[in-house]
Amino acid sequence: MAVDAKEIENKAFGKAEKDFVALGIATAAIILFVGTGGSILPSVIDAVFSDGKGPDRLLASALLLNIALIIFGWRRYRQLAHEIAERKRAESQARELAEIDPLTHCLNRRSMTAATQRLRExxxxxxxxVAYTMIDLDNFKQINDMHGHSIGDQVLVLLAKRLKDELPDEAILARLGxxxxxxxxxxxxxxxxxxDDLVIRLFDQAILPFRLGNLVIDATMSMGVATDHEEAGLSPILGDATQLMHRADIAMYHAKKQGKNRYFWFEASMENELRFRNELELGIRRGIIEDEFVPYYEQQVDLETGELAGFEMLARWESPQLGLVSPEVFIPITEEIGMIAELSEKLMDRAFKDAQDWDEAITLSVNISPVxxxxxxxxxxxxxxxxxxxxxxHRLEIEITESCLHENVGMVRSTITSLRNQGVKISLDDFGTGYSSLEQLRSLPFDRLKIDRSFVRELRGSEGCSKIVDAIISxxxxxxxxxxxxxIESEEILATLKDMGNLKGQGFLYGxxxxAEEVCARLKKIGRLSKASEPAAEPVPSSGSEFIEVSKRQASF
Structure with missing residues (x-):
């Protein structure tokens, strides 16, 4: 059962007060000892040397009692002094633990705020x-996952030492967490x-490979710098050290977004961007719950015959506040906040339901995130x-990008094999933009390659892109x-691709x-809806004789 700290403190001080009372008693006993001793000692000396009458027994008993009280009081005083010394040591240790990071012996977040404010004043x-710089190791979680937290702690200790060595003596360093x-x-x-020179020096010296015995760990870091001084003087809206740290954090986050291993000074536009991103995050979470995300479908056509072969499902966000939002905006954020799987499952449920109304020969392609x-x-x-x-x-085709092949090839191979064994087709999307090796293409059981649109769009005016596309087809x-x-966005590109071989294609040339409603209207127009989705035509006889004739024909079956 937890005990209230205030209660413990009150008990401690109560005990200390009792000890002071004991010390007072001992002091009084010493005074009495002097008094009684002055009366008894002459009687004792007279009795020993002159055969005089001995001391009064009552005074002798009081003297002995005074001696006992003096011994008791002195011992309690010594114990009290020891307790006070231990208490001061414990308070000093507690204060140090509250202000110092125990791993790196830098200041912690709590004490850094107060130290920054004092330095500002x-x-x-x-x-x-005053310049406040935030530092964050890139991909530190991978170091912990691959080598263990003990190695990660050693990296942090070594990084802290390097930072201390490079920073000026007047700089204040902290580990925030x-x-x-x-x-x-x-x-x-x-x-x-x-x-700027100091930050660049830190990049050069503090982030050198970390050598821990036989293990060498390479790492990078991102930094954000904020200042309380603007061109016109001190920032009028920067109230305290907490806001300065917040600005540095925003600048560091911007460095992460721009590719990591770099630094930026804080700018007001960064805060606006971050605020917009937070609004997007909240909107995405709400939109998934309220079914604001819908599937759109892009045609996939056999280039030789012009026949519709399938559709690729594309996610769209119909936001009440933002309108129709492109996947290039919300997909990366959805992946970062860990909602991509839930979003994908909801969209595929709707796409599977929509595709049941299509002709059975029409396929459905779905993009799968590396996450x-x-x-x-x-x-x-x-x-x-x-x-x-x-x-x-067999009507489903899963599209994965080349970046998936570099994270865990073994797991990707197992996933692909499991799906193909059940009839699902697997396409390698955006081929040519990543780093797939020929060995991966040979060993992984893909069913199709998709040439990235960046190569196809340039076929019209680039001989180099034409050679790249031709090489991929070969x-x-x-x-x-x-x-x-x-x-495929023009007739010229289409004609060039037709000359290269028998391909499927998609692009804005086809619309x-x-x-889902527009797709059904399109398929109905060309007679490619499934038979189950077409409403049965009920005969409406124009006369009684026609009705009798129809009845006779039905009876003959």
Whole structure:
């Protein structure tokens, strides 16, 4: 059962008060000892040397009692002094634990705020500015996952030491938590370049490979720098150290977004961008719950015959606040916040239902995020979803990008194999933009290659792109893999692709992506709806004789 700290403190002080009372008693006993001793000692001396009458027994007993009280009081005083010394040591240790990071012995987040505020006040009095720099190791979680947390802790200790060695003596360094560090330093507001030089030096020296025995770990870091000084003087809206740290954090996050291993000074536009991103995150979470995300469908056509072969499902966000939002905007954020699997499952449920109204020869292609392929149960979840929707696996084509092949080839191979064994087709999307090796293409059981639209769009005016596309088609032909070309936007590009071989293609030349209702209208027009989705035509006889004739024909069957 937890005991209230205040209660413990009150008990401790109560005990201390009792000890002071005991010390007072001992002091009084000493005074009495002097008094009684002055009366008894002459009697004792007289009795020993002159055979005089001995001391009064009552006074002798009082003297002995005084001696006992003096001994008791002295011992209690010594114990009290020891307790006070231990208490001071414990308070000092507790204060140190509250202010110092125990792993790196830097300041912690709590004490860094107060230290920054004190430095700001001192710097402002001197006419100086303050620069607050946030430091974050890139991909530190991977170091912990691959080598263990003990190795990760050693990396942090070594990084802290390097930062201390490179920073000026007047700089204040703190570990804010995890792999996040920060330092604050005063500087001449007209010599901002000195902060840039310091940060660049940290990139050069503090992030060198970490050598831990036989293990060598390479790492990078991202930094964000904020200052309390603007061109017109001190920032009028920067109230305290917490806001300065917040700005540095925003600048560091911007560095992460721009590719990591770099630094940025805070700018107001970054805060606006972050605020918009937060609004997008909230909107995505709400939109998934309220079914604001809908599938659109882009035609896939056999280039030789012009016949419709299938549709690729594309996600669209019909936001009440933002309107129709492109997947290039919301897909990366959905992946980062861990909602891509839930979004994909909802969209596929709707797409499977929509595609049941199509002709059975028309296929459905669905893009799968690399995040989803990290799930070892992805194949089982997808197959279960197909069964629940009663959608034939052979009509489904899963599209994965080349980046998926570099994270966990073994898991990707297992997932692909499980899906193909049930009849699902697998396409390698955006081929030519990644780093797929010929060995991966040979060993992984793909069913189709898709040429990235960036190559196809340039066929009209680039001989180099024409050679690249021709090489990809030849590679696919050699591996026995059919090809789909994305980004067909003109008749000239279409004619060029037709000369290169028997391909499938898609692009705006065949129309913009359409809603489920627009697709059904298109298929109905060309007679490609499934028989089950077409309403049965009921005969309406115009006369009684026709009705009798129809009845006779039905009876003959």
């Amino acid at each position: 001192l710097a402002n009095d001197r006419g100086q500015a 995890g792999d996040e560090f920060a330092f604050v330093i005063a500087y001449d507001p007209y010599q901002r370049r000195r902060i 989803q392929l990290r799930d070892p149960w992805f194949a089982q979840k997808l197959l279960k979803q197909l069964v629940a929707s009663n959608f034939p696996p 590679l696919g032909r050699g591996l026995g893999l059919p090809i789909t070309a994305e980004g 913009e992506p359409e809603t």
